[in-house]
Amino acid sequence: xxxxxxxxxxxxxxxxxxxxxxxxxxxxxxxxxxxxxxxxxxxxxxxxxxxxxxxxxxxxxxxxxxxxxxxxxxxxxxxxxxxxxxxxxxxxxxxxxxxxxxxxxxxxxxxxx
Amino acid sequence: xxxxxxxxxxxxxxxxxxxxxxxxxxxxxxxxxxxxxxxxxxxxxxxxxxxxxxxxxxxxxxxxxxxxxxxxxxxxxxxxxxxxxxxxxxxxxxxxxxxxxxxxxxxxxxxx
Numbered sequence: 001x002x003x004x005x006x007x008x009x010x011x012x013x014x015x016x017x018x019x020x021x022x023x024x025x026x027x028x029x030x031x032x033x034x035x036x037x038x039x040x041x042x043x044x045x046x047x048x049x050x051x052x053x054x055x056x057x058x059x060x061x062x063x064x065x066x067x068x069x070x071x072x073x074x075x076x077x078x079x080x081x082x083x084x085x086x087x088x089x090x091x092x093x094x095x096x097x098x099x100x101x102x103x104x105x106x107x108x109x110x111x112x113x
Numbered sequence: 114x115x116x117x118x119x120x121x122x123x124x125x126x127x128x129x130x131x132x133x134x135x136x137x138x139x140x141x142x143x144x145x146x147x148x149x150x151x152x153x154x155x156x157x158x159x160x161x162x163x164x165x166x167x168x169x170x171x172x173x174x175x176x177x178x179x180x181x182x183x184x185x186x187x188x189x190x191x192x193x194x195x196x197x198x199x200x201x202x203x204x205x206x207x208x209x210x211x212x213x214x215x216x217x218x219x220x221x222x223x224x225x
Contacts, residue, residue: 004156031211042117042200042215043157056211091156098211099204101147104156 004105025094119216137183142206
């Protein structure tokens with residue numbers, strides 16, 4: 001299967017700990033997006049990469065969140081000093097060009113104890 | 114404020130009972146409207162893109178239509194496997210091409 005892959009699928013951690021998620025996009029896609037989704041809501045945009053360049057970061061994203069895409073392939077999203085409100089599904093998507101549909105992975109569900 | 118509103122929030126149908134889901138949008142210029150299906154614990158799965166009023170797209174039991182103010186996702190003779198949350202998202206003319214405004218979704222339940 002050559003879809004978007006995310007790891008881990010589930011993460012349970014204590015408040016205050018750091019967590020890191022990984023996303024492997026579809027291989028020919030150079031656009032990569034991170035979203036957060038809570039129950040009963042649509043995805044909320046977090047950040048966007050074109051190749052290795054991070055071109056946009058949501059104003060809602062605190063400085064505890066950081067994302068990288070060092071070689072323009074896979075990406076990581078790190079959350080430092082996690083808080084209860086960080087509990088959500090973190091989704092990654094990719095697309096070949098900007099105005100093409102975004103294809104999503106199955107997400108990482110984060111639970112903060 | 115630009116926004117996307119989906120209705121109803123939830124819809125329960127009997128197998129074979131056709132219906133429609135609504136996605137209304139108030140944005141300053143539409144570049145494209147996207148429909149996705151999301152199963153519990155999974156990421157959204159792309160269904161359709163619509164770019165201009167009057168456009169229609171079909172896939173199996175689903176047909177998406179677009180007007181200047183709203184889009185409908187028509188489901189004909191649904192089956193239990195069509196149960197999912199259906200999301201719509203809008204890309205505005207003024208935005209960078211990647212930005213999407215999402216609705217909260219319609220949860221569709223098809224009873225056998």
